[in-house]
Amino acid sequence: xxxxxxxxxxxxxxxxxxxxxxxxxxxxxxxxxxxxxxxxxxxxxxxxxxxxxxxxxxxxxxxxxxxxxxxxxxxxxxxxxxxxxxxxxxxxxxxxxxxxxxxxxxxxxxxxxxxxxxxxxxxxxxxxxxxxxxxxxxxxxxxxxxxxxxxxxxxxxxxxxxxxxxxxxxxxxxxxxxxxxxxxxxxxxxxxxxxxxxxxxxxxxxxxxxxxxxxxxxxxxxxxxxxxxxxxxxxxxxxxxxxxxxxxxxxx
Amino acid sequence: xxxxxxxxxxxxxxxxxxxxxxxxxxxxxxxxxxxxxxxxxxxxxxxxxxxxxxxxxxxxxxxxxxxxxxxxxxxxxxxxxxxxxxxxxxxxxxxxxxxxxxxxxxxxxxxxxxxxxxxxxxxxxxxxxxxxxxxxxxxxxxxxxxxxxxxxxxxxxxxxxxxxxxxxxxxxxxxxxxxxxxxxxxxxxxxxxxxxxxxxxxxxxxxxxxxxxx
Numbered sequence: 199x200x201x202x203x204x205x206x207x208x209x210x211x212x213x214x215x216x217x218x219x220x221x222x223x224x225x226x227x228x229x230x231x232x233x234x235x236x237x238x239x240x241x242x243x244x245x246x247x248x249x250x251x252x253x254x255x256x257x258x259x260x261x262x263x264x265x266x267x268x269x270x271x272x273x274x275x276x277x278x279x280x281x282x283x284x285x286x287x288x289x290x291x292x293x294x295x296x297x298x299x300x301x302x303x304x305x306x307x308x309x310x311x312x313x314x315x316x317x318x319x320x321x322x323x324x325x326x327x328x329x330x331x332x333x334x335x336x337x338x339x340x341x342x343x344x345x346x347x348x349x350x351x352x353x354x355x356x357x358x359x360x361x362x363x364x365x366x367x368x369x370x371x372x373x374x375x376x377x378x379x380x381x382x383x384x385x386x387x388x389x390x391x392x393x394x395x396x397x398x399x400x401x402x403x404x405x406x407x408x409x410x411x412x413x414x415x416x417x418x419x420x421x422x423x424x425x426x427x428x429x430x431x432x433x434x435x436x437x438x439x440x441x442x443x444x445x446x447x448x449x450x
Numbered sequence: 451x452x453x454x455x456x457x458x459x460x461x462x463x464x465x466x467x468x469x470x471x472x473x474x475x476x477x478x479x480x481x482x483x484x485x486x487x488x489x490x491x492x493x494x495x496x497x498x499x500x501x502x503x504x505x506x507x508x509x510x511x512x513x514x515x516x517x518x519x520x521x522x523x524x525x526x527x528x529x530x531x532x533x534x535x536x537x538x539x540x541x542x543x544x545x546x547x548x549x550x551x552x553x554x555x556x557x558x559x560x561x562x563x564x565x566x567x568x569x570x571x572x573x574x575x576x577x578x579x580x581x582x583x584x585x586x587x588x589x590x591x592x593x594x595x596x597x598x599x600x601x602x603x604x605x606x607x608x609x610x611x612x613x614x615x616x617x618x619x620x621x622x623x624x625x626x627x628x629x630x631x632x633x634x635x636x637x638x639x640x641x642x643x644x645x646x647x648x649x650x651x652x653x654x655x656x657x658x659x660x661x662x663x664x
Contacts, residue, residue: 269470321572420575
């Protein structure tokens with residue numbers, strides 16, 4: 199039986215892993231290559247590398263890190279951040295990425311997903327959406343959660359999947375960094391609207407939050423988190439044991 | 451002849467991870483489209499992602515279909531991965547009907563036809579391997595266990611190939627996870643993305659030589 203995936207996310211800036219609380223107040227955590235290798239042996243099912251660098255030097259550093267990681271870590275790697283063109287897809291796929299996640303780039307250029315899916319296949323294209331409630335409506339934010347696009351989120355995600363995105367990462371800005379559990383109502387609205395895998399992101403604070411996620415929303419495919427893994431608050435092996443004890447199929 | 455594995459490069463998919471995984475297990479590998487280098491290698495890996503018809507055409511355009519079939523019929527170990535496995539079969543029904551290499555009896559068919567409608571397509575993620583009880587364990591799976599997890603990404607599967615099936619996985623139906631016909635092996639999953647389990651399967655494959663073909 200297919201298993202639920204546990205995915206640590208590494209935000210990388212200037213060659214280091216960082217994690218913001220509500221996207222602000224970045225603090226240095228660890229060397230990304232070492233951390234990736236550690237997570238792979240600890241039982242992570244997949245890794246997400248998110249490039250939050252703005253400079254060209256930082257971008258070069260990022261692709262070097264990605265290459266080194268892909269040479270030593272043999273689980274699926276998804277790369278996001280700064281993906282605005284087919285050339286960006288090409289750049290990270292050549293360095294060993296398996297999937298590429300687009301966010302602001304797809305908002306700026308709505309044909310990017312379609313072009314990429316035609317060229318690399320649907321399985322390669324992930325739509326990552328930062329979503330926040332504005333006047334009771336799920337609204338898409340761009341630029342790392344700083345810019346309100348005024349677009350309704352469920353419709354936006356449905357459109358991206360229609361254009362060829364093979365997977366959805368839904369990050370709730372409302373619950374991100376709060377550590378009080380995933381945003382179940384928002385996740386439910388999105389997973390009902392699409393028939394591709396949905397990865398929950400934002401809000402996990404403890405093991406029980408993952409158990410609740412998969413019990414309440416059994417069609418969600420994966421749970422993603424960053425700081426709780428980086429700071430050792432949740433160990434992946436313990437998390438998977440708890441999921442298995444709750445009757446949820448995981449790779450152990 | 452040397453102890454090298456040729457990773458066949460026909461312009462389909464990303465070969466970075468396959469090459470890296472072979473390096474990680476200490477195997478010599480070369481990424482090539484050169485028939486002489488393929489002929490001079492001890493074994494072959496046929497990778498591939500994307501659409502069947504396009505990939506089969508690229509193989510033929512490069513003249514590599516003949517090279518692969520000739521070397522395989524000579525007993526050289528061959529491992530097809532993902533779409534590379536599907537290409538080993540006689541035909542595919544992905545967007546029409548297209549001929550494959552015919553090294554394994556059977557046809558590639560959509561998963562959608564055999565699984566319940568509520569299951570998502572593609573079948574993507576880590577799933578368990580099951581080995582047929584009525585057959586001896588294939589050499590490439592010698593060091594792994596029933597229910598070990600490997601990483602799948604596919605929308606089509608190898609059908610009508612019961613005699614060649616050496617492993618299955620369960621996704622609303624028993625789907626072919628791996629096939630073998632003598633020295634010709636195919637895996638639907640990605641061993642280069644399946645952690646230690648995947649590496650141990652590759653380790654077994656790169657220990658095979660022509661002399662192992664029976």
